[in-house]
Amino acid sequence: MPSLVLFNKPYGVQSQFSKDANNKFAPLSTFFSDKSLRVAGRLDATSEGLLILTSDGQVNKAITHPPRANDGRKQGKTYLVQVEGIPTTAQLEQLRQGVMLKDGKTLPAEVQHLSEDELPMPLWQRDPPIRERKNVPDSWLMLTIYEGKNRQVRRMTAHVGLPCLRLIRWSVAGFELGNLGVGEFVRVHLNKKRLRQLGID
The missing domain is CATH 3.30.70.580 (Pseudouridine synthase I, catalytic domain, N-terminal subdomain)
Incomplete structure (x- = not known):
């Protein structure tokens, strides 16, 4: 087996x-x-x-x-993404529609803005810890993509003005x-x- x-x-x-x-x-x-x-x-x-x-x-x-799933899309990969800043409705919508990167437009993604309490697992302390800026808040996104461009999630969030601080892959296939x-x-x-x-x- x-x-x-x-x-x-x-x-x-x-x-x-x-x-x-x-x-x-x-x-x-x-x-x-x-x-x-x-x-x-x-x-x-x-x-x-x-x-x-x-x-x-x-x-x-x-x-x-x-293989493509029943709805015509590949099976997704889901990431927990800690970003700098508080996402706006417009920024989230950009990610959902797909963004234009240097190597082409990304497929539409699924994205949710979550509080730390809403994450699907307890977080562990990263070594080394992320950089923190006292005057800039941070947020968590749950982001599912259906392709695999190089460093795609980091580039997507940066493109809409939400630099990635920490990236954790939660699920694959x-x-x-x-x-x-x-x-x-x-x-x-x-x-x-x-x-x-x-x-x-």
């Missing part, structure tokens, strides 16, 4: 097993010794949260190049971070129903 690993990637860890040239960030081999695992959808070293790994090539492909602690992981065995949801018969 195919399986995958859900990992709560800490800040400062790369989505690769080998060290980078300047050793600035820790590799995944700090946490995993199974050399058959491959990353299904990268996450920047300066981003946190859900990283999926699997040794099954078909599962990896289904997550990184998912229906798999959620849940209550995994920082640096923790869990192995999930995929039954026939879950495989069908991924487009694998």
